Amino acid sequence: MAGTGSCLVLFLCSHAAGNATLFHSLRLFQAYANQLHGHPMIIYVLSKGLFLTFAIHIITGILLFWQNRKARDHKYKVQKRTVKMSQASRTMIYSGLFILLYLIIHTSAVSFGDHETIGLTISYLFSSPLVILFYITAFIVLAIHLSHGFWSMLQTFGVNHPKYNKLTGWLTYIVPISFLLIFGAIPLLFI
Amino acid sequence: MTKNSIDLTLKIWRQENSRKTGVFETYRLKDISTDMSFLEMLDVLNEKLTREGRDPVAFDHDCREGICGTCGAVINGVAHGPEPETTLCQLHMRHFENGDTLVIEPFRSRAFPVKKDLIIDRSSLDRIIQAGGYVSVNTGGTPDGNATPIPSATAELAMDAAACIGCGACVASCPNGAAMLFTGAKISQLSLLPQGQPERKERAMAMVTAMDKEGFGNCINAKECEAVCPKGISIRNIARMNREFVKASFLG
Amino acid sequence: MELTANVPEGPLSEKWDNHRFSSKLVNPANRRKYKIIIVGTGLAGASASATLAEQGYEVSSFCIQDSPRRAHSIAAQGGINAAKNYQNDGDSIWRLFYDTIKGGDFRSREANVYRLAQVSNNIIDQCVAQGVPFAREYGGTLANRSFGGAQVSRTFYARGQTGQQLLLGAYSALSRQIKAGNVTMHTRQEMMELVLVDGVARGIVTRDIINGELTTHSADVVILATGGYGNAYFLSTNAMASNVTAAWRAHKQGAGFANPCFVQIHPTCIPVHGSYQSKLTLMSESLRNDGRVWVPKKPGDTRPPASIPEEERDYYLENKYPSFGNLVPRDVASRNAKEQCDAGKGVGTTHLAVYLDFSEAISRIGEAAILKKYGNLFQMYEKITDSNPLHEPMMIYPAVHYTMGGLWVDYNLMTTIPGLFAIGECNFSDHGANRLGASALMQGLADGYFIVGTSIANYLGSTKTQAVNTDHPQFAASKKQVQERIARLLQSSEDGPTGKLTVDEIHKELGLLLWDHCGMARNKEGLEKALAELPAIQEKFWKNVYIPGSGEELNQSLERAGRLADFLEFAEIMIRDALARKESCGCHLREESQTEENEAKRDDNNYSHVAVWEYQGKDKEPTLHHEKLTFENVTPSQRSYK
Incomplete structure (x- = not known):
């Protein structure tokens, strides 16, 4: 989970950087898209690799979810969370599935659409307040998913040391919030 | 010491043996001294049940001073009850209010089958240790105790991890019934100390494999284990185990 | 009953070496043919199980808890002594020996105590090698503290959890042998009876605590490492499951019980x-x-x-x-x-x-x-x-904290029953009439890691053992005895709980009797009173105890009742022993034996001995034997603290 998760975070970074061109102008964004598609090899490798990473991330996630449900075969009569922050960790599967739903919609509408008119596609898309709402909700869910996922990834890689825990603690807030701000602001540009 | 006493309603999981299914039974206790430990409160209940000709509640316990790791139950959803860093035997009734209802359940996990009432089988934890939680050294012929200096801070870190009492509360509280804190603590202790170096990689691989084989769940970093651990073992030990495991798997 | 201590010849400091040299050995290839039963997995039991399995014997290890890691050694806080003299403060093997024998008020065997001090250093090395996280100085060397009034700093410690860390060390060594298939571990098994064939210890009967099933196990040697009997007093610092049953079963079959009145408070x-x-x-x-x-x-x-x-x-x-x-x-x-x-x-x-x-x-x-x-x-x-x-x-x-008394053993740690060994707190040990702080852990590990192995080889090498397995009729007979005993325990419960007493109620009564009359200060009158009152409590137990449930299930009341039944019998020799020892000594003040300033007065002329009790049968008075203690290397001194 952590391995694929970290790849996906990197993808999000590049995606956010690309999309940030929208803050300048729709034209620049279109130019960026055209530029990107001018290298079919890159697109081919990246899109297949990305698909594979997503698939592994999702399938492992679902498998682990089932395995973990089986390991706790008997629920407690009284369920109590001692750790308040752990809510995000317990809902990873649900936030993850919602993001999957978003991905299906987003990719079929945007990514697999005609890249030459991608600028038009998104301005058409974001003319509907419902779509904007759906996108922003998805980004909030993504932020929640990442709020646990990012720290969890570090922990799984063994990064937990009093010396650096303050920094990683900050990053677990900064990383999801940055993504939320960048991605979340884009639909709002079209209002 | 205060002379207060409280009345309680107990809802306790009763299960005759591992083949039968259990149910919750309700008992009422009056005038429980707040100076009693939780287990002494159960003693009082059992004396009462015995006198009434009913079957007393079976529960595991031994040292009653918080070190043997035998006792444990989930009280109102929290393993070892509401006090931090406290085993059930060291939990006193003054932490409860008059009229409280306490739901008392056994530690649950697929790897911890219930034997009777609150008694569970934790031999899966022993098998994790058997897989590699040791330094392979025979009796005799060992070098002088001072032959290898160990920095005081390292010894203290190893001791932090070694303080685990093997009660299984970490597994009981984990939403997935994972034994990562237990296993991580032992792997940490031995990978920190010079004596543990020769078998460092094999140990990490063997113990993690054994843990998965026993049917414990996976860590989702919910941190519940750390919160209920009566010895305050940190999840830093899980990170250290992960590091050991990653190193052993990829750098062989 | 013959009490031959088998102390080796030679000067004190050479006895252990001489003994190891003159002891018989078992060829490594032959060791696998010998089966060894070890009951108890505390410091002594776990260390012995691991060590003997490493040497190649086929070991079966038994514990009453759900895991060998939970034995009561785990609760020891303070530390473990060794004569390393790392602090350069004048310590030596001789000083540790002297302090221990003096602390025990000169009621232990010189040769045993000296050997204990000798191997104490190996214990520290062994535990460090296992990864026991002892406290360290900033320079990385082992830290020591002074403990229990000792004038040198010789106590090694791991925070306040030394017993736990040493036990986990021994448990890890045991776990390694379990994994290797050299030890068969039986958890949640309570030893109910010792099986003798032709007067030699050849096996045990155990009860599975989970389902009540009785099983017989045969072996060439049986080692008891079952701890002390402090719970006779009901209230003590011992764990709830600590009991005298295994030792008492052995005693009733002929093992002498030494100094039962020596209890540390x-x-x-x-x-x-x-x-x-x-x-x-x-x-x-x-x-x-x-x-x-x-x-x-x-x-x-x-x-x-x-x-x-x-x-x-x-x-x-x-x-x-x-x-x-x-x-x-x-x-x-x-x-x-x-x-x-x-x-x-x-x-x-x-x-x-x-x-x-x-x-x-x-x-x-x-x-x-x-x-x-x-x-x-x-x-x-x-x-x-x-x-x-x-x-x-x-x-x-x-x-009540620790019991110095226990099964009598010779220099080889063998009881008066051939083939039955006792190690750790279970034997009458090296602590005499009082134990120094941080010495219990030392003795348990000394017995298990470094002493009993030599003894077992010597015994097996010099004894012709016949092939015996659990098909021998004695095993069935012993098992039947256990069944009958359980049935007898449950008999008084057949007509329900009305008018009956619970196990704990009777145990508390016994505890109070012992505490009042056989505690820190004793006198003839009180002890005789206790001896006279004891049979009434015993009778009350057998006639009036109510135990819910049956023997064929997990039944914690029945477990406690079985242990109490043995404590009730055992209490008699505790009181008799206190009565017979008319001197003040170690932990105890005998009120009749005081100086003019009301201080404890030891009587070396009449009581410089180990008092060993022999069971004579039900309703018969036990007989008392003496093992005379001779001091060739130290002169017993009277302590004074005015």
Whole structure:
């Protein structure tokens, strides 16, 4: 989970950087898209690799979810969370599935659409307040998913040391919030 | 010491043996001294049940001073009850209010089958240790105790991890019934100390494999284990185990 | 009963070497053919199981708990002694030997104690190699502290959890052998009977605690490592499952029981707070360095301590023993606390406690300094009692802690039954009439890691054992005896609980009888009274105890009843032993044997011996034998602390 998760975070970074061109102008964004598609090899490798990473991330996630449900075969009569922050960790599967739903919609509408008119596609898309709402909700869910996922990834890689825990603690807030701000602001540009 | 006493309603999981299914039974206790430990409160209940000709509640316990790791139950959803860093035997009734209802359940996990009432089988934890939680050294012929200096801070870190009492509360509280804190603590202790170096990689691989084989769940970093651990073992030990495991798997 | 100590020839410091050289060995290839049963997985049992399995024997290990890691050795806090002299403060093997034998008030065997001091150093090396995280100095070397009044710093420790860490070390070695298939581990098994074939120990009968199933196990050698019997008193610092059953079963089959009246009572425990109390918690004795012990002068004074003016307080230790004051030895402190409470001056809700007051020390060196020294102890005390010793005096009371008595063993740790060995607290041990702090862990591991292996090889190498397995009729007969015994235990419960007593009610009665008359201070009159009252309690138990459930299931009441039945029989030799030893010695004051200044008076002319009891059968008086103790290397001295 952590391995694929970290790849996906990197993808999000590049995606956010690309999309940030929208803050300048729709034209620049279109130019960026055209530029990107001018290298079919890159697109081919990246899109297949990305698909594979997503698939592994999702399938492992679902498998682990089932395995973990089986390991706790008997629920407690009284369920109590001692750790308040752990809510995000317990809902990873649900936030993850919602993001999957978003991905299906987003990719079929945007990514697999005609890249030459991608600028038009998104301005058409974001003319509907419902779509904007759906996108922003998805980004909030993504932020929640990442709020646990990012720290969890570090922990799984063994990064937990009093010396650096303050920094990683900050990053677990900064990383999801940055993504939320960048991605979340884009639909709002079209209002 | 205060002379207060409280009345309680107990809802306790009763299960005759591992083949039968259990149910919750309700008992009422009056005038429980707040100076009693939780287990002494159960003693009082059992004396009462015995006198009434009913079957007393079976529960595991031994040292009653918080070190043997035998006792444990989930009280109102929290393993070892509401006090931090406290085993059930060291939990006193003054932490409860008059009229409280306490739901008392056994530690649950697929790897911890219930034997009777609150008694569970934790031999899966022993098998994790058997897989590699040791330094392979025979009796005799060992070098002088001072032959290898160990920095005081390292010894203290190893001791932090070694303080685990093997009660299984970490597994009981984990939403997935994972034994990562237990296993991580032992792997940490031995990978920190010079004596543990020769078998460092094999140990990490063997113990993690054994843990998965026993049917414990996976860590989702919910941190519940750390919160209920009566010895305050940190999840830093899980990170250290992960590091050991990653190193052993990829750098062989 | 023949008591041959088998102490080797030669000068004291060469005896162990001579013995190892003259002992028979078993060819490594032949070891696999020998089966060894080890009961108990504390420090002694776990270390012996691991060591013998490493040597190649086929070991079966048994424990009553759900895991071998939970044996009561785990609760030892303070540390473990060794004669390493790492601190360069004048320690040596000879000094550790001398301190131990003197601490035991010259009631132990010179050769055994010397060997203990010799192997103490190997124990530390062994444990370090296993990864036991002992405390370290900043330079990385092992740290030591001075403990239990010793003048040298020879105690190694791992925070306040030394027993736990040493046990986990032994448990890890045992786990490795289980994995290797050299040890078959049987958990949640209670030993119910020892099986003798032709007078030789050849196996045991166990009861599975989960389903009540009885199983027989055969072997060439049986080793008992089943701990002490402090729970005879009901309240003690022992774990709930600690019991005398295994040792007592062996005793009834012919193993001599040595010095059963030697029980160590620790002065600084958290007092009893109610009749529901199930166990007592020990706090380090070091508290007496800064705490002042007192009670109100007026009996029955129930005012809170703060409202009792200075002139109405009795600092009885300081008044009675001006030069030692609050630091008098354990037994003196314990005895005086009980005396004060018996005189009606006890404090707290149960009036079974005395104050240990830190206010003077706090005003002298400040709260911070006190907390630095005793912070963790204060915390533990507050957790249990909800009272902060910084603001009100602690309450303390003595409690039964350790039993020096146990199965009699020779230099080889073999009991009077051939093939039956006893190690750790279970044997009558090297501690004489009193045990020094941090020496119990040392003895358990010495026996298990370094001594019993030599003994077993010597025994097997010099004895022709016949092939015996569980098909031998004696196993079926022993199993039947156990079945009948369980049926007899359950008999009184057939017609329901009405008018009956629970196991604990009777156990508390026995405990009180022993505490009152066979505790710290004894006298003839009290002991005879106890001996006269004991049969009534025994009868009450067999006729009136109510045990719910059956023997074929997990039945904790039945387990406790079985152990109590043995404590009830065992109590008789405890009292008889105390009665026969008309001297004050080690832990105990025999009131008839005091100096003019009311100090304990030892009587070396008449009692410089190990008292060994032989079972003669039901309703027959046991017989007493003596193993004379000779001191060739030390001169027994009388202690004085006035």
